[in-house]
Amino acid sequence: MKKSYLWIIGIIVVIAVVVFGIHSYSNSSKNAKSDTITIGSQGSDLEIWQHIAKSDEAKDLGLKIKVKQITDGVQLNKATADGDVDVNAFQSWTYYLAYNKQNKKNKLAALGTTYLEPLGIYSKKYNSVKDIPDGATIAIANNPSQAARGLLLLQKAGLITLNDDFGYLGTVNDIKSNPKNLKFKEIDDTTGPRVLKDVDAVLISNTVALEGNLHVLTDSIYHEKVDQSTKENINILATSAKNKNNASYKKLVKLYHEKSIQKYIKDKYYGTKIEVKKPLSYLEK
Structure with missing residues (x-):
């Protein structure tokens, strides 16, 4: 009876040690992860x-x-x-x-x-925004904030005029004046460098431009300046x-x-x- 009793105690101690060890390991793993x-x-x-x-x-x-x-x-x-x-x-x-x-x-x-990162207007066909002709197609991002940012840059470049209440989710529907009758093509922003040859100009974020081996300060025909407006x-x-x-x-x-x-x-x-x-x-x- 005494030996059986000692065996039972031994088994309980072993189980307790194992459980405690698993619990400690689990906690340490969680802490390491956190x-x-x-x-x-x-x-x-x-x-x-x-x-x-x-x-x-x-x-x-x-x-x-x-x-x-x-x-x-x-x-x-x-x-x-x-x-x-x-x-x-x-x-x-x-x-x-x-x-x-x-x-x-x-x-x-x-x-x-x-x-x-300055947003830039890029073109394979023209060296200046002034050279962009009537009816030209401009590619802009299909996500709301980038599209609005691009339209503001086109306004600053003198190509369009936007409504006075134009906001950070503004769209092409908020264009007040489009004297050159520009057409707009929505694209996934990450494809900007690849569509350069297919349109007259493309608005490309700098991260994407760099991936396409483009430098916003030297390769764009117009880009954002660092000031309060940006x-x-x-x-x-x-x-x-x-x-x-x-x-x-x-x-x-x-x-x-x-x-x-x-x-x-x-x-x-x-x-x-x-x-x-x-x-x-x-x-x-």
Whole structure:
């Protein structure tokens, strides 16, 4: 009886040790996972964050970063809002506002500013916007914020005039005056460089232009200037609304603006990603 009793106690102790070990391993795995920040991105921004993730500056701030590629902007924002991605790095302030307006039950929150990339008008046929003829076809992005941004640039270039109340979700229906009777062809923004030969001019975001070996400051026939009129096109880091006060996520903004990181970005992208280190209140005014 005594031996049986001791055997039973021994078995109970072994089971307890095993259960405790599994529980401890499970908790440590969860903690390790929660300590790693998953950043969703695309294009050149993806390359930047892959570099940042491996940097000494990230280690100095105690940040473990995993970078995930999602090439569709809407899906990337949805993955962020759902929590499948912690933070995303790819969108402008206007793109962010447009997404939140269309997804009021699953909103994002901005963490901080990163840079401005000038949007450009490109053409294989003409060397100046003044040379664009009557009836020309202009390719514009099929997503709302990029389309509106492109139309504002066409207005600044003197090609069209927009309604006074034109907003960040404005469309071609808001064109007040079109003296050259321009035609507009909607395209997926990522295809811009490939359709250059098929139309008279194309509006291409800088990230996409770089991927197509185009330099906005030298290859475009007209591009945005960095001033107050383009502040809504500043890029940001975004997270789900419930994580807007996450201290680790906010460190990513500081990390992005570290001097050595900025030197890498400037050298790699030929100065086309212009650093903007401003409080969010600058964009919200």
